[in-house]
Amino acid sequence: MDYKLFDDYITLQALLKETGIIQSGGAIKGYLANNTVLFNGEDEKRRGKKLRLGDKVELPKEGITITLIQPNEKELEQHQLDLAEKKRVADLVKKMNKDKQKPTRQDNTKTQTGKQPKKPVRFPGM
Incomplete structure (x- = not known):
């Protein structure tokens, strides 16, 4: 199996999760403790191990070999467009949340915390 690496590296944990x-x-942690994972032919137990282009990860028990390869130009362009769109949407949501006005408090209504507003103290007989 080939995995296209768009960044400088990916951790072993992220690679196994994404695949x-x-x-x-x-x-x-449990997976690495109970299974053999070979990084370029050597046993690897570090979940944060940085994997780079050309590295191979083998899972002998499952019969899986993952090779990290470089994406082509078209795939790289699409990845950049996807990242730009994700940032645009995140900025838009942030702006919308910032522009939201806090609801005004009215007597006898609950506040944002769900508590009733304080009423003036009344003394009996008055």
Whole structure:
């Protein structure tokens, strides 16, 4: 299996998660403890190991070999466009949240924390 690497490196944990071999980042410790993972032919137990272009990760028990390759120009362009769109949407949401006005407080209504506003103290018989 080939994995196209768009950045300088990817960690072993992230690679196994993105390829669907493990379901979550928390599962990596148990996976590495119970399975053999070979990094360029040598046993690897560090989940944060940085993998770069040309590296090979082998999972002998599953019969899987992952080779990190460089994407072509078209794929690289599409990745850059996707990142730009993601940033644009994040900035838009941030701006919308900033522009939101806080609701005004009215007597006998709950505040944002869910508490009733304080009423003046009344003394009996007055």
